[in-house]
Amino acid sequence: MEMTGAQALVRQLLAEGVDTVFALPGVQIMALFDALHEARGRIRLIQGRSEMALTHMADGYARVTGRPGVAIVVPGPGALYASGGVGTAYGSSSQVLLISGQIPSGALGMERGELHEISEQLDVFAPITKWNARCTRPGEVPGMVREAFRQMGSGRPRPVEIEVPWDTMALSADAETIEPEPAVPVAPDPAAIRAAASALGAARRPVIFAGGGVTISGAGAELTALAEALAAPVLTTHQARGAIDPDHPLYVGVNYAQLTPGIDIAASADVLLAAGTRLAMPGLDLSGTRLVQVDVDPAEIGRNHRADFAVLGDASLSLGATARDVAARGLGPDPAERAERVRMAAQWRTAADGRIRALAPEQTAIVDAVAAELDDDDVVVSGITNIGYWSNVWYPARRTGTLITSSYFIPLGYAYPTALGAKVGAPDRRVVAISGDGGFAYMCSEMSTAAQHSIAAVALVFNNNAYGASLWDQRHRYGGREIGTGLANPDFVMLAEAHGVAAESTDPAGVGPALRRALDSERPALVEVRIENMMPPFQIVE
Numbered sequence: 001m002e003m004t005g006a007q008a009l010v011r012q013l014l015a016e017g018v019d020t021v022f023a024l025p026g027v028q029i030m031a032l033f034d035a036l037h038e039a040r041g042r043i044r045l046i047q048g049r050s051e052m053a054l055t056h057m058a059d060g061y062a063r064v065t066g067r068p069g070v071a072i073v074v075p076g077p078g079a080l081y082a083s084g085g086v087g088t089a090y091g092s093s094s095q096v097l098l099i100s101g102q103i104p105s106g107a108l109g110m111e112r113g114e115l116h117e118i119s120e121q122l123d124v125f126a127p128i129t130k131w132n133a134r135c136t137r138p139g140e141v142p143g144m145v146r147e148a149f150r151q152m153g154s155g156r157p158r159p160v161e162i163e164v165p166w167d168t169m170a171l172s173a174d175a176e177t178i179e180p181e182p183a184v185p186v187a188p189d190p191a192a193i194r195a196a197a198s199a200l201g202a203a204r205r206p207v208i209f210a211g212g213g214v215t216i217s218g219a220g221a222e223l224t225a226l227a228e229a230l231a232a233p234v235l236t237t238h239q240a241r242g243a244i245d246p247d248h249p250l251y252v253g254v255n256y257a258q259l260t261p262g263i264d265i266a267a268s269a270d271v272l273l274a275a276g277t278r279l280a281m282p283g284l285d286l287s288g289t290r291l292v293q294v295d296v297d298p299a300e301i302g303r304n305h306r307a308d309f310a311v312l313g314d315a316s317l318s319l320g321a322t323a324r325d326v327a328a329r330g331l332g333p334d335p336a337e338r339a340e341r342v343r344m345a346a347q348w349r350t351a352a353d354g355r356i357r358a359l360a361p362e363q364t365a366i367v368d369a370v371a372a373e374l375d376d377d378d379v380v381v382s383g384i385t386n387i388g389y390w391s392n393v394w395y396p397a398r399r400t401g402t403l404i405t406s407s408y409f410i411p412l413g414y415a416y417p418t419a420l421g422a423k424v425g426a427p428d429r430r431v432v433a434i435s436g437d438g439g440f441a442y443m444c445s446e447m448s449t450a451a452q453h454s455i456a457a458v459a460l461v462f463n464n465n466a467y468g469a470s471l472w473d474q475r476h477r478y479g480g481r482e483i484g485t486g487l488a489n490p491d492f493v494m495l496a497e498a499h500g501v502a503a504e505s506t507d508p509a510g511v512g513p514a515l516r517r518a519l520d521s522e523r524p525a526l527v528e529v530r531i532e533n534m535m536p537p538f539q540i541v542e
Contacts, residue, residue, distance in 0.1 A: 001176060005138035005168040006035040008175040009099070012145040013043065015177045018070055020044045020061060020424060022054040026074030028101035028116065031169035046424060046453055049445040051078045053417035055085025056443075058096045060421030063404050064379060064429070066218075068095040068152050069421060075101045075163070076116030079124070084411050087128040089159040091409035092239065093216055095152040096159040098125070105136040105165040121163065130158035136165055138173040146178045153183030156297040157216060185217070186296050188313030193321045196273075196292045196309045200322070201331025203271035203290075206232040206341075209255065212239030212407065213276020213295060213315045215400045220244060222319035223275065229326045231338040233345035235262055237277055238382075238405045242397035250341075252348045254393050255281060259356055259537055265348060276315045279304045280408075294318045356393060359542070362508060363390040363534055369512040370432065370460070371396055373519060378430040379404060379422050383415025385436025386469065386534050387462050393537055413442025416459050420450055423457040430458075430519050437463040437489050444495060450524035451500035458518045459501075459526040460511075461492055464533045471533055476541050496526040505530065 003011070009032060013021070023045055025033050036045055048054045051073045058069030073082045079100045089096040100121065103114040111119050118124065125132050131151040135144045141164060148160045200206050208230075214223050220243040227234050227250045234244050235255045244251050255262030263284050266272055272286065275294040286305050293300075293307035294315060301310045311318050326332060333341065357364055366387055374380065376398045382388035382405050397403035404422065406414045419433035440461045450457060471485040496503035502521050505528040506514040518525035535541060 001174065002172050003138070003175050004031060004035065004170055004172050005141050005164055006031040006170070007038070008138055008141040008177075009145060009164060010035040010039050010043070011177045012142040013070065014039060016145065016149045016180050017067065018043060020046065021070045021072055022046045022048055022057040022061070022421065023072035024048060024051055024054060024074070024078065026078060026101065026116075028074050028103065028166040029072060029169065032072065032099075032101075032164075046449065048417070048449045050443070051081035052084045052413065053443055053446050053449070055082045055096060055098060056088065056414055056417035057421030057424070059085055059089045059092070059094050060381065060404065060418035061425035062089070062095045064401055064422045065425040068097050068149065069425075070097045070099065072099045073101070074116055075103060075121055076118050078116065079118070079121060083124065083128065086125065086159050086161065088406050088409040088411055088414060090128045091407040092405075093157050093212055094159065095157045097148055097152065098159065098161040100161060100163045101169070102134065102163045102165040104167045106167070108165065125161040128159070129161045130156070132161035132163075134163040134165075136168050138168055138171050139175045141168075142175055142178050146180065149180065155186060156213075185314035185317055186312065188311050188318040188321060190321070192309070192311045193318065193325055196294075196311050197322050197325035197329070197331060199271050199290060199292055199309055200230055200232070200273060201326050201329065203230070203269070205268060205270045206230050206273065207266055207269035208232045208234045208273045208275065209236070209266055209277060209279065210234060210240040210243055210275050211237045211277020214240050214243045214319070215276075217276070217296070217315040218400065219276070219316035219319050220400050222316050222323060224248065226319050226323035226326065229323050229332050231333050231341040232273070233265065233341065233348065235265060238392040239407055240276070241392070241395070241403045242400040245398055246396045250345045252345055253352045256393055256537055259352065259359070259393060259540070261348060261352065275319060359540060360390055360535065360537070363387060364394050366508055366511055366529075367391050367394045370434070370515060373512055373515045374430060374432065376402065378402065379419070379426065379432070381415045381419040381422065381431070381433045383433060383435040384410055384412050384439050385434065385462055386536055388415065388434045388436070389536050389538070391434055412439040414439065416440060416443045416457075417446050419457040419459070420446060420455050423455050424453075432458045432460055432515070435459055435461050436468060437461060437465065437492070438467045438487060440492075441489070447496055447499035447501045447524065447526070454524070456523050456525070458515065460515065460529065461526060462529045462531050463489060463492065464531050465489055466533055468533045469536045469539065472536060472539055476539065492526060492528040500524070501526055503528070
């Protein structure tokens with residue numbers, strides 16, 4: 001069938017099940033916008049106000065739906081602006097497809113100064129994508145899009161980028177859409193499962209450390225079943241919050257070396273199971289511990305610590321198979337040993353919670369007030385701000401995908417656009433972005449996106465008139481020599497109202513009622529919370 005390159009791209013997106021794209025227009029991609037106009041009613045276009053916001057929105061959409069989020073930008077500055085969100089998706093193992101326009105195909109590599117030209121733009125994205133490619137023939141577009149989705153859906157999910165030149169978008173040629181193939185999770189080797197189960201079953205002090213791979217594969221039930229079969233205490237990373245119920249008697253908490261005895265707990269194990277995590281714990285000494293590492297990415301196994309038992313496979317399949325093998329062979333502890341392990345887990349948890357409460361009474365009270373207004377299925381996006389940091393440790397996420405973090409990339413401005421994308425992907429769930437005043441200012445123009453498209457996410461903006469963590473650092477490590485960390489903020493309530501967003505301001509005592517009013521409004525809303533600068537969990541001062 002004859003069609004333009006842009007039509008071929010949109011029709012393949014439809015074939016892949018795409019129902020939403022986040023995009024900004026520009027001359028090199030106007031043929032693509034025209035093709036999206038033909039597909040209106042089948043693909044919703046959310047136009048944002050910055051390219052970085054688009055990729056964060058696509059990330060948020062992907063996190064709550066389990067399907068790829070798609071962003072569309074012009075080349076050059078548009079693509080570069082978008083790279084921050086792509087890098088975040090890479091660090092978080094999130095399925096984001098960035099579609100970048102390109103200069104005319106005949107000018108590629110010529111460095112003539114074409115509009116938005118970057119020589120070798122593909123090279124820019126290579127370090128922060130799993131795969132990227134460019135095609136210059138309309139007939140090749142469906143195959144490139146199909147491969148992009150195959151890459152995202154196979155093995156470890158990560159962002160991908162594709163590029164289509166300006167002229168290729170507009171040219172017509174014979175092209176055919178390609179039938180998608182369902183992704184097949186990587187099944188573990190039965191021999192590896194049996195060896196891992198034997199080691200764990202024979203352990204006297206087993207500990208499980210669960211990472212984001214557990215969340216991504218939806219392995220919460222399997223993680224819990226294995227922990228219960230072994231009576232093994234469970235630590236998680238931020239990315240794995242919700243994979244096990246925070247009230248489970250075997251859950252110890254989030255590994256945060258300065259707050260919880262995470263390193264000590266892991267090192268005390270005679271067998272440590274690390275599932276879906278690169279095990280990046282500075283200072284961790286496993287010289288007396290045997291390590292069982294489960295990961296779908298072979299590059300992660302043994303990256304930071306030598307694995308005595310390697311299980312290459314999807315976390316859900318691997319943990320489920322291990323739990324079944326432990327149960328089938330009766331490898332779990334006897335009743336007395338089981339009771340002792342549960343007692344130790346409770347002791348560790350009580351000590352960690354007590355320390356956190358004592359160190360951060362104001363912060364934990366605020367997080368508790370936020371949690372009290374939300375249901376188990378509601379979504380919190382924790383931003384790069386004090387209360388966001390403490391939420392990673394303290395918020396009681398009870399289901400996977402209900403606490404979204406930026407993993408190790410940690411870009412300012414992340415929370416609000418990610419929350420908008422999450423709300424688009426899950427319109428029936430309430431979504432709250434926890435932002436600081438500095439980070440929110442990066443993306444405050446996206447309030448107009450929320451208003452234009454009726455995206456009823458709530459921005460909870462904690463305002464201390466500073467880049468707070470850096471200010472804290474200056475005051476406690478640099479002798480109070482303050483420079484470049486204070487902020488002259490706008491009136492956030494007036495700014496929100498100017499964008500058509502409901503808004504109010506409160507102090508920490510009023511967080512709960514103000515958030516309730518914002519959520520009950522069922523419209524785009526902002527709550528400013530005026531706070532003093534407070535201690536972050538990674539800069540403990542006692």
